[in-house]
């Protein structure tokens with residue numbers, strides 16, 4: 001049996017889904033979309049049930065990716081039952097979606113969630129009356145406490161095994177609409193479509209001139225999932241692809257034109273249908289809902305007075321972000337260190353085994369200096385990413401993330417971006433990988449792409465570390481902070497400029513509306529925070545490890561062949577030499593170019609590369625930077641800093657951009673843009689500096 | 696005098712009369728519950744021309760000022776006039 005979970009965003013769908021499927025989940029993307037697809041198998045009453053968590057939506061029109069996915073899933077995959085989740089504390093708007101679901105699929109069970117919240121807000125709901133009004137079974141749940149979830153599923157299974165489709169209640173449309181709907185129904189009733197879709201829904205969509213009806217789609221299963229993939233978690237594959245077979249024009253064209261002449265265009269119909277649904281809800285609402293004392297301030301009101309206050313809002317946000325950054329990028333340092341040490345220890349053990357087995361030297365070196373060193377450098381960041389995701393899930397579930405978007409929106413507006421881009425960009429200061437992944441909260445795919453592409457221009461913690469070591473060596477004292485500030489300012493300006501530039505390249509004509517819900521505050525459950533954290537970290541590792549492994553081996557090979565020669569004679573050294581035609585105009589010698597080339601895998605290694613190139617034995621960053629002062633003028637160092645700050649952060653970020661955007665073209669575009677921008681800026685700074693007489 | 700949602704001060708309430716403009720914006724607002732006849736309250740405005748926080752039917756929305764300027768509102772205590780559906 002196939003069961004789909006549906007509902008508005010933030011109704012507690014994931015909580016129910018996680019409780020029912022536990023760790024038996026498959027997480028991937030919807031075919032051809034960048035929206036997460038979660039499904040899980042459960043066993044109940046000798047039946048295997050496939051539970052699919054559809055993306056949270058406010059409606060079933062086809063205006064956002066989430067809506068399209070949800071609608072296509074219901075139309076094409078025809079789940080046996082729909083579990084429609086409703087937020088009891090916000091039932092009026094939630095029922096709008098439920099009415100749309102009821103028009104599309106007859107087998108629906110309503111899960112009335114957040115009963116605890118509704119109670120504290122003084123809302124009482126007569127479940128039986130609600131069930132009667134809509135003619136649909138209703139189950140009360142408190143998902144966060146695990147109450148009612150099993151009953152919800154049992155009811156869904158019962159509805160799924162009914163012999164005949166139940167007859168859910170219908171929206172009563174006003175007379176002038178009803179007549180027109182029925183006229184359309186009469187035209188459609190004898191067509192083959194009427195056997196595939198509910199007649200009323202078909203007529204409504206025909207009046208709205210919806211392009212989807214009349215299209216026939218064939219499903220092509222891409223692969224049999226169970227046999228090819230034993231890994232139950234985090235399956236990245238697309239489950240099913242669709243192929244358009246043919247498009248037919250449904251009857252009723254003449255009628256539509258007649259209506260248009262009367263002033264009933266498709267937009268009018270759309271508006272009128274939506275309006276009628278809301279009116280219908282407010283008609284039936286008093287039958288089952290009572291709200292005592294609606295003007296009494298809720299918890300959310302009281303918290304928002306501080307959190308969104310014009311005076312306190314920003315300091316509070318600053319404090320929250322400080323905690324997130326400290327927790328993910330500072331406090332996690334010992335764990336990262338332990339991972340590095342563990343890798344070094346493992347490398348030693350393996351190398352000793354290899355020595356014992358008399359394996360040739362170059363294999364030993366490959367294992368120790370190539371694989372373990374390269375992969376270890378990336379693994380050391382995994383704890384940071386994981387802790388960051390935990391904070392991220394917490395902020396998203398609690399409702400704070402939307403508040404941060406509210407407060408940050410003004411700045412994002414300057415760049416032509418959405419308030420939700422704010423958090424992704426701020427996260428970039430910690431690490432660009434989670435920053436890029438955090439763009440998932442953006443609904444508009446183009447906003448998302450733009451945010452993803454500008455994220456690498458924001459210097460992450462490891463880059464800032466290298467930069468501050470170099471700055472401290474070249475610009476001692478207070479000059480250092482001025483230099484550092486100027487660099488950060490430059491990055492800000494370029495982020496803004498690039499956002500505006502990308503908007504033209506991406507061809508985003510219709511800007512998405514900034515109408516965002518500020519959900520009531522919730523206390524997230526531990527499982528809801530930890531499960532996504534694990535899934536995201538695991539899927540990051542799964543995606544990235546092959547790339548990182550290959551890159552580590554390539555870098556190792558380039559830098560150690562031909563064997564036994566000094567570094568400038570190795571292939572990598574020669575590459576630096578060839579590239580000096582790019583570096584020359586910027587005043588870079590071959591060593592800097594080599595360091596830049598090597599920085600592609602992971603930029604924080606740049607200092608140690610430079611240390612080797614300048615022949616500094618010590619590992620400490622200060623002494624390496626000090627050695628550089630002998631070989632470079634401050635102006636050249638500044639130019640290096642600019643280029644270093646702006647070119648692509650690391651291989652992991654490129655892989656993440658590719659996986660999140662799903663487009664090789666845009667990923668290459670982003671990489672090329674970063675490289676070209678960084679060198680142009682470097683050239684401008686160097687020659688500008690020379691012209692102004694700096695050295 | 697015509698008033699728009701963007702003109703309301705924090706704490707003021709009003710009734711949605713009409714949403715100007717069309718397409719995706721209007722559709723999005725309808726999905727979020729902003730339809731003619733609904734009662735709104737501006738809770739606060741973010742500083743420096745940032746978005747507005749609006750309460751309706753017990754939930755909250757954030758909307759930019761540009762979008763609020765497209766929502767025509769009327770006094771609440773006025774008797775509600777039923778508009779013919781097709782004229783919207």
Ligand SMILES: Nc1nc2c(ncn2[C@@H]2O[C@H](COP(=O)(O)OP(=O)(O)O)[C@@H](O)[C@H]2O)c(=O)[nH]1
Nearest residue numbers: 010011012013014015114142143144397524525
């Ligand atoms: N008070 C309360 N909170 C809940 C309930 N169900 C879920 N939540 C919380 O609501 C938030 C959103 O839930 P989530 O499952 O992520 O919603 P989704 O966006 O629909 O997947 C989380 O912080 C949950 O812990 C409930 O019945 N009562």
